[in-house]
Each structure stands twice: as C-alpha cells, then as structure tokens.
Amino acid sequence: MTPGQTLARGVCRHLRGYNFVTIEEFVPTAGLRVDVMALGPKGEVWVIECKSSRADYHSDNKWQGYLEWCDRYFWAVDEAFPTDLLPPDSGLILADGYGAEIMRMPSEAKLAAARRKKLTQMFARHAALRLQALRDPGVGVNGIS
Amino acid sequence: MTPGQTLARGVCRHLRGYNFVTIEEFVPTAGLRVDVMALGPKGEVWVIECKSSRADYHSDNKWQGYLEWCDRYFWAVDEAFPTDLLPPDSGLILADGYGAEIMRMPSEAKLAAARRKKLTQMFARHAALRLQALRDPGVGVNGIS
Numbered sequence: 001m002t003p004g005q006t007l008a009r010g011v012c013r014h015l016r017g018y019n020f021v022t023i024e025e026f027v028p029t030a031g032l033r034v035d036v037m038a039l040g041p042k043g044e045v046w047v048i049e050c051k052s053s054r055a056d057y058h059s060d061n062k063w064q065g066y067l068e069w070c071d072r073y074f075w076a077v078d079e080a081f082p083t084d085l086l087p088p089d090s091g092l093i094l095a096d097g098y099g100a101e102i103m104r105m106p107s108e109a110k111l112a113a114a115r116r117k118k119l120t121q122m123f124a125r126h127a128a129l130r131l132q133a134l135r136d137p138g139v140g141v142n143g144i145s
Numbered sequence: 146m147t148p149g150q151t152l153a154r155g156v157c158r159h160l161r162g163y164n165f166v167t168i169e170e171f172v173p174t175a176g177l178r179v180d181v182m183a184l185g186p187k188g189e190v191w192v193i194e195c196k197s198s199r200a201d202y203h204s205d206n207k208w209q210g211y212l213e214w215c216d217r218y219f220w221a222v223d224e225a226f227p228t229d230l231l232p233p234d235s236g237l238i239l240a241d242g243y244g245a246e247i248m249r250m251p252s253e254a255k256l257a258a259a260r261r262k263k264l265t266q267m268f269a270r271h272a273a274l275r276l277q278a279l280r281d282p283g284v285g286v287n288g289i290s
Contacts, residue, residue: 012277013284021273024280039273043266098283120265121188127272128166128184132157134279135169138243139158 003052003078006097008036011048011076014093014100020046023127028069028119032062036076039123045111048074048093057085069119072106148197148223151242153181156193156221159238159245165191168272173214173264177207181221184268190256193219193238202230214264217251 001009005024012022019041026037036048047070051057057075067073074091077083083092091106111119132139146154150169157167164186171182181193192215196202202220212218219236222228228237236251256264277284 009281009283012281016277016284021270022277023273039266039269043262117188117262117265120262120269121184124184124265124269124272125166127269127276128168131272131276131279132161132167134276136154136157138154139161 001097004035004050004056007050007052007076007078007095007100008048010095010097010100011036011050011093012038013098014095014102015046020044021127023123023130026123026126028066028122032065032069034066034069037070037123039120043116043120044072045070045116045119045123046072046074046091048076048091050076050095051081052078054082054085057081067109069111069115071108071110074102074106076100146242149180149195149201152195152197152221152223152240152245153193155240155242155245156181156195156238157183158243159240159247160191165189166272168268168275171268171271173211173267177210177214179211179214182215182268184265188261188265189217190215190261190264190268191217191219191236193221193236195221195240196226197223199227199230202226212254214256214260216253216255219247219251221245 008024015022015038020038022036022038027033034047035050038046047066074093075086076093076095092104094101094103153169160167160183165183167181167183172178179192180195183191192211219238220231221238221240237249239246239248
C-alpha cells in the first residue's frame with residue numbers, strides 16, 4: 001500500500017462509525033480520481049483526499065475540481081503533516097492505517113438532485129463491479145476476462 | 146457453493162454482458178432476500194431468483210413479494226429444471242456456474258422514482274460494505290469488528 005492508501009484505509013474504517021460506506025479511487029468524471037468517496041445513511045456524498053506529505057499536497061492541482069462532486073470535502077493527513085498548508089475552511093481528518101478522527105467538519109454545499117442521483121448510481125456500479133471481481137475471479141472489472 | 150449460488154454466479158457473469166452490475170443475497174425489506182439484484186446502465190433494477198430444483202421452487206412462497214422491488218423479475222434455472230412450472234409471463238434465464246442466457250424477457254413494471262432512489266442507495270451501501278470487508282479484513286460488514 002502507498003502512504004495515501006494507508007491513510008484511506010483508516011479513513012474508511014472511521015467513517016463506518018458514522019454509518020458511511022466508502023469506495024476508493026473513484027472517478028466521478030473523466031480526468032478526476034478521488035481517493036475516498038463516502039455515501040452516508042441519508043445519501044450524503046463526501047469526498048476525502050488523502051495527502052501523505054507536503055509534496056503530495058503541492059502536486060495536486062485538481063482538488064478544487066472535486067468540490068462540485070460532493071456535499072462535503074475533506075483532507076486526510078497524518079499527524080506529521082503541516083496542516084497550516086490546507087485551506088482553513090475545508091474538512092480535516094487526522095488518519096493513520098488503523099483509524100482516523102474528524103478534526104474539522106466542513107460546511108455543506110449540497111449537490112443538485114440530478115447529480116446526486118447520477119453519482120449514487122455510479123458509486124453503486126463501481127462497488128458492485130469490484131465486489132464481483134473479488135467474489136468471482138472469472139469476471140474482470142470490465143466484464144468477462 | 147450451493148446449487149443456487151452456482152446459478153447466481155453464471156447469471157451475474159451473463160448480466161455483465163448487458164452492462165448490468167450485480168449483488169447477491171440482497172435484502173430490500175425485512176423478511177425478503179433476493180438471490181441476485183442487478184443494476185443497469187440507466188438505473189434499471191432487475192431481480193433474479195435462482196431455483197435449483199422443483200422442491201426449491203415449491204418451497205418459495207415469497208416470490209410475488211419481490212415483484213414490487215424491481216422493474217423486471219426473472220427466474221434462473223438449470224437445463225434440467227421443469228420450466229413448465231414457472232408462471233409464463235415472468236422472465237426466464239437458463240444458467241449454469243459458468244454463464245447464462247436470457248430465454249424470456251419479462252415485461253417491465255417500472256418502479257416509482259422514490260423507491261428506485263432508495264433501492265439504488267441500498268444497493269450501493271450493500272456492495273460497498275461487502276467490498277470494504279474484503280479489502281480490509283479489519284472491518285466487519287457491520288462496522289469495526
């Protein structure tokens with residue numbers, strides 16, 4: 001696992017405690033790939049980007065593009081990360097490979113109904129495809145392998 | 146795998162060819178458990194019940210309850226199954242453990258929008274929870290284990 005994937009694991013575990021389910025490396029639209037996409041018990045959509053270092057953060061010039069694909073947006077970092085770098089109004093999660101803690105809850109910018117519907121369908125399809133690939137190795141993610 | 150699960154595997158593989166994703170043993174409402182729930186590229190919801198024998202079919206007194214949870218309803222059976230037993234207007238899939246074929250496409254009874262939305266969310270949550278349990282054995286299906 002990369003350092004970012006390790007943070008993602010802890011984030012996903014923690015979000016279960018909020019009754020959110022999660023998928024990793026989700027592509028909401030061509031050219032964007034979010035580290036963690038979370039779906040809440042009432043259909044809430046959260047995006048969490050995991051940054052393992054200052055360099056990792058500075059190399060991401062796409063993050064503002066993620067904002068329009070979620071109700072709330074968070075950064076997840078480890079305790080060594082210089083959090084002063086991060087925009088003060090975005091969400092902040094402190095994570096390691098075993099768990100996490102939400103340090104700052106961002107304000108909510110609700111998705112339009114049509115986009116939420118589309119995203120929920122895409123989330124369902126992404127999760128089901130990957131699940132099928134694991135439970136039946138005879139099927140690839142893109143169909144019969 | 147039970148005979149029913151073997152049929153389900155073939156059904157799920159075949160439905161990938163229609164660009165449908167699938168989950169198994171889905172509970173749309175208390176007391177009902179469907180063998181295969183499939184989600185299509187336009188959000189279509191199909192339910193497929195897998196019957197391995199005449200006895201298996203006759204012991205199911207709940208199937209009419211499944212109709213209100215999908216746009217189309219199918220039986221999946223193997224080639225030894227006496228298909229004359231089945232209602233003539235329901236869908237029919239001939240399956241084995243490696244693949245399947247849709248023999249009869251049932252008419253569509255479209256879900257109301259609110260139920261489709263709810264079912265799609267439940268599908269997404271079911272798939273993501275089981276996927277997380279597989280990719281991170283430290284998390285159980287019901288949360289941190």
